Amino acid sequence: MLELAIGIIxxxxxxxxGLAMIAGIGPGIGEGNAVAKACEAIGxxxxxxxxVTSTMITxxxxxxxxxxxxxxxxxxxxxxxxxxxxxxxxxxxK
Amino acid sequence: MAKMDPVVKRETxxxxxWVMAVCILIQGVCLVLHWWNLTILWGSLLGGATxxxxxxxxxxxxxxxxxxDPKQAKNTxxxxxxxxxxxxxxxxxxxxxxxxxFNIWATAIPLLIPRIAISLRELRNAKKNPxxxxxxxxxxxxxxxxx
Numbered sequence: 001m002l003e004l005a006i007g008i009i010x011x012x013x014x015x016x017x018g019l020a021m022i023a024g025i026g027p028g029i030g031e032g033n034a035v036a037k038a039c040e041a042i043g044x045x046x047x048x049x050x051x052v053t054s055t056m057i058t059x060x061x062x063x064x065x066x067x068x069x070x071x072x073x074x075x076x077x078x079x080x081x082x083x084x085x086x087x088x089x090x091x092x093x094k
Numbered sequence: 095m096a097k098m099d100p101v102v103k104r105e106t107x108x109x110x111x112w113v114m115a116v117c118i119l120i121q122g123v124c125l126v127l128h129w130w131n132l133t134i135l136w137g138s139l140l141g142g143a144t145x146x147x148x149x150x151x152x153x154x155x156x157x158x159x160x161x162x163d164p165k166q167a168k169n170t171x172x173x174x175x176x177x178x179x180x181x182x183x184x185x186x187x188x189x190x191x192x193x194x195x196f197n198i199w200a201t202a203i204p205l206l207i208p209r210i211a212i213s214l215r216e217l218r219n220a221k222k223n224p225x226x227x228x229x230x231x232x233x234x235x236x237x238x239x240x241x
Contacts, residue, residue, distance in 0.1 A: 031172075035167045039163065053099060053101050053160055054101045067175070072202045
């Protein structure tokens, strides 16, 4: 029974980590679209390159951190959470 | 290697200052709570260096991509984002595996600082320079327009 419980914990953590990594797909696509539009804007008005680059950097940082949050959560779910959950389970059994 | 744009330099300096301040804050908080050990120092150094390096690479990528044609820029950005995410993932795995050398929390926290720093600056700028008021449109006006 204990093995089954530990297996469920490990499986749940692995599934959660996989789901969290879905967040890593979106930012790349979003950033790509934003930069493509920025290129068009600079093509139309080359004099505003500095402003567009600055705005792009702001946008890219904000978009990219979403993926990073997912990554951090996935890594914590794989390497940190199982140990904690198993300890809680063992303490409750005792 | 292309010359660094002044905008990129300014933004990187700003983010680097914030990351360093947060790393020092983490050390201070851990010292006060008697949690401090060398793993926290090494962890925050690794996390801080990765956060600044990632931001610098992203800025260089944007600087390069805005001069390309839109389709090529899209692909460059996607590739760069994937590679940088992988690099950060590897760093986090390294910190999670080598628990005797790096503290995972002290490594992960500085990675999230650039967004907070940029968002705070945007908030401050928005407070300093509020956008010009738009002409107020009341409920009745909208109804009149529909009619």
